[in-house]
Amino acid sequence: MDIRKYLDATYLKTAEQAGVTAKQNREILTRFVQEAVEQSYKLVMVRPDMVGLSRNIIDNANSNVLVGTVIDFPDGNAPVELKMTEAAEAINNGVDELDFVVNYTAFINGKADVVAAQVKQCTALGLNEGKVVKWIIEVAALNNDQIAGLTVLIRDVVLANFKEADYQKIFVKSSTGFYKTEGGKPNGATPEAIKVMLDNSGPLSVKAAGGVRNYEEAVAMVNFGVMRIGTSAAKQIVDGETTSGGY
Numbered sequence: 001m002d003i004r005k006y007l008d009a010t011y012l013k014t015a016e017q018a019g020v021t022a023k024q025n026r027e028i029l030t031r032f033v034q035e036a037v038e039q040s041y042k043l044v045m046v047r048p049d050m051v052g053l054s055r056n057i058i059d060n061a062n063s064n065v066l067v068g069t070v071i072d073f074p075d076g077n078a079p080v081e082l083k084m085t086e087a088a089e090a091i092n093n094g095v096d097e098l099d100f101v102v103n104y105t106a107f108i109n110g111k112a113d114v115v116a117a118q119v120k121q122c123t124a125l126g127l128n129e130g131k132v133v134k135w136i137i138e139v140a141a142l143n144n145d146q147i148a149g150l151t152v153l154i155r156d157v158v159l160a161n162f163k164e165a166d167y168q169k170i171f172v173k174s175s176t177g178f179y180k181t182e183g184g185k186p187n188g189a190t191p192e193a194i195k196v197m198l199d200n201s202g203p204l205s206v207k208a209a210g211g212v213r214n215y216e217e218a219v220a221m222v223n224f225g226v227m228r229i230g231t232s233a234a235k236q237i238v239d240g241e242t243t244s245g246g247y
Contacts (some may be wrong), residue, residue: 003218006227007034008068008207009234012177026050030057037063040232043097044068055094058059064213068132070098072121072142074178075138076101080118084125097132098122099173104138117151119157126139127166134171134207135226139193140179140186147193151200158204171228172197173207186211191224198225 003145011032015025033054036044043066046054054067069090072078077207087098100122107113119135124131137150150174158170173187174197181187188210197206209230218229218237233243 001177001219001222002231003215003222004039004041004227004234006222006229007041007234007237008043008045008176008209008216008230009039009041010209010230010232011050012045012047012070012073012232014047014202017126017167026053029053030033031184032112033065034058034061035235036065037061039235039238042228045070045078045099047073047229048086048093049095051090051095054224059094062142066083066096067094068096068099068134070136070176071098071100071201073101074176075105076103076138077105083118083122087125091126091129091131095131097134097155098126099134099136100140100155101176102150103137104141104150107153108142108146112153116157123158125163127169132169132171133136134173136173136176136209137197138179139174139189140181142198144192147196148200151197155201155204164203168205171205172201173209173228173230175181177208177210177230189221191220194221194226195207212237212241215240227233 003181021224029050033044045068047068051069058065072083103115123133135154139147154172178185188206194208205227207228208226212218212229212231215237236243
């Protein structure tokens with residue numbers, strides 16, 4: 001299997017998180033995007049402030065690699081207006097795909113109407129601009145019933161408000177990779193969580209983000225039914241190595 005066409009190669013560290021200067025972080029990002037071009041991954045997933053740089057590198061290389069970014073990352077609890085403003089700026093900078101962090105805290109607290117409204121508005125913004133939209137539900141913060149319920153909520157909002165032709169452009173995504181768990185518990189995709197998502201997402205696709213650490217696990221996820229895999233270890237996966245990293 002050519003796993004590369006499923007890989008959303010991911011670099012989401014700020015300079016502070018990487019322990020480098022802003023200039024050095026842009027250099028890391030540049031090398032990361034150049035690797036993605038050389039390897040022909042499906043997409044690079046970067047912070048919003050790196051979208052323009054990534055777009056330029058890819059365009060100058062005449063590459064088909066897509067540019068994705070995260071919106072309201074990593075907590076997802078900003079007002080919908082801020083989500084949409086951040087997304088609009090990324091669109092202006094040339095992004096192809098928008099990975100919104102859903103307000104899973106509001107969902108946990110019983111405010112399903114708040115979540116439904118933001119899913120409707122932000123999805124409409126993305127689709128109207130011809131973009132793919134993914135909704136990160138943060139499985140590590142949820143139990144299985146909540147994973148199922150939030151996946152169903154997103155699915156039902158889409159089915160009620162958008163055309164069948166749009167369904168292939170909308171995903172439910174497992175994780176940010178930045179959620180802090182206790183006791184060494186996984187903070188990304190697990191087979192159990194992905195199964196719950198797949199059982200409840202149709203006809204929307206699922207993206208498994210985080211926790212996929214080698215080629216065999218990546219292939220297993222694809223065979224399981226996911227359409228994208230988010231990973232900061234794309235090269236290791238392609239080369240048949242195993243990474244110990246959290247994402």
